[in-house]
Amino acid sequence: MSDAETPADPTTPVQPARADLIQIQRVSIRFRQQQVLRNVELTIRRGETVCVIGESGCGKTVLLKLIIGLLHPTSGKILFDGADVTRLGGKKLVQLRLRFGFLFQSAALFDSLTVYDNVAFGLREHQVCDEEKIRAIVSERLLEVGLPAGLERKKPAELSGGQRKRVGLARALALDPEVMLYDEPTTGLDPIMTDVINELILQTQKSSKKTGIVVTHEMKTVQKVADRVVMFYPLTRIGRDDSQILYDGPPEGLESSSDPRVRQFVRGEAGERLREMAQNRGGGV
Numbered sequence: 001m002s003d004a005e006t007p008a009d010p011t012t013p014v015q016p017a018r019a020d021l022i023q024i025q026r027v028s029i030r031f032r033q034q035q036v037l038r039n040v041e042l043t044i045r046r047g048e049t050v051c052v053i054g055e056s057g058c059g060k061t062v063l064l065k066l067i068i069g070l071l072h073p074t075s076g077k078i079l080f081d082g083a084d085v086t087r088l089g090g091k092k093l094v095q096l097r098l099r100f101g102f103l104f105q106s107a108a109l110f111d112s113l114t115v116y117d118n119v120a121f122g123l124r125e126h127q128v129c130d131e132e133k134i135r136a137i138v139s140e141r142l143l144e145v146g147l148p149a150g151l152e153r154k155k156p157a158e159l160s161g162g163q164r165k166r167v168g169l170a171r172a173l174a175l176d177p178e179v180m181l182y183d184e185p186t187t188g189l190d191p192i193m194t195d196v197i198n199e200l201i202l203q204t205q206k207s208s209k210k211t212g213i214v215v216t217h218e219m220k221t222v223q224k225v226a227d228r229v230v231m232f233y234p235l236t237r238i239g240r241d242d243s244q245i246l247y248d249g250p251p252e253g254l255e256s257s258s259d260p261r262v263r264q265f266v267r268g269e270a271g272e273r274l275r276e277m278a279q280n281r282g283g284g285v
């Protein structure tokens with residue numbers, strides 16, 4: 001009998017929900033010669049929405065993939081609700097991933113399936129309910145993300161970028177996950193649609209008290225949805241003993257951070273990078 005089938009022992013007191021939902025403990029990852037993360041320590045608490053920011057290539061997406069066991073750390077541990085993700089495989093890993101919803105940069109929809117079938121995909125795959133219930137859930141989720149009726153028969157190629165993101169969000173929410181992972185959810189959208197997606201993320205997080213991790217380059221997204229912001233820095237730019245996390249705190253504190261690298265990043269000031277590029281070319285700015 002698997003753990004999942006073991007009947008609950010009524011004499012065992014119910015464990016209170018663990019406040020520290022995701023614990024990243026001294027995690028490092030290297031791809032061949034390239035070290036991307038080094039001794040990262042980070043705890044995500046249940047119910048909070050954490051925005052992860054940082055320069056392109058500093059390892060934000062790698063971090064999300066480590067959390068759901070798509071990548072394995074070279075060293076260190078990742079605990080989800082007390083279970084060591086790095087040791088899970090097979091059925092247990094599938095069960096773990098069911099507790100997560102993902103909205104990827106590209107929305108990652110199946111091109112050959114209709115909007116309806118895309119949103120229904122996970123529910124059918126994991127046989128969580130019958131078709132009648134699936135129909136009700138799909139309609140509810142599409143309504144939640146503000147997509148008009150009739151759109152469910154279309155294919156992804158017939159949708160705008162913003163509509164595709166919303167279908168991706170509806171699909172991610174279909175299984176009512178505990179944790180939502182968003183990887184650059186507003187990239188490529190116009191400012192209005194960006195705000196629509198930000199608002200949907202905010203509503204999702206607040207109404208169902210989900211835990212959320214949002215990888216983003218958009219400071220408006222950060223200001224709107226984050227309870228907490230974590231800023232990573234590329235390993236190539238820091239010393240051997242320096243922490244890769246430059247900032248961990250509330251969004252309001254970013255602008256006044258004591259670290260000039262944080263202030264420059266959030267203001268989008270390229271000063272240091274321009275000087276480096278000029279130096280590499282052998283000239284001044």
Ligand SMILES: Nc1ncnc2c1ncn2[C@@H]1O[C@H](COP(=O)(O)OP(=O)(O)OP(=O)(O)O)[C@@H](O)[C@H]1O
Nearest residue numbers: 031034036054055056057058059060061062063215
């Ligand atoms: N599976 C992989 N194999 C080899 N290298 C990888 C793999 N996945 C990521 N990398 C490398 O790890 C580094 C960090 O990648 P990652 O996608 O996490 O960056 P990021 O911070 O999300 O960047 P961006 O903001 O541009 O999306 C990159 O240099 C990338 O080439």
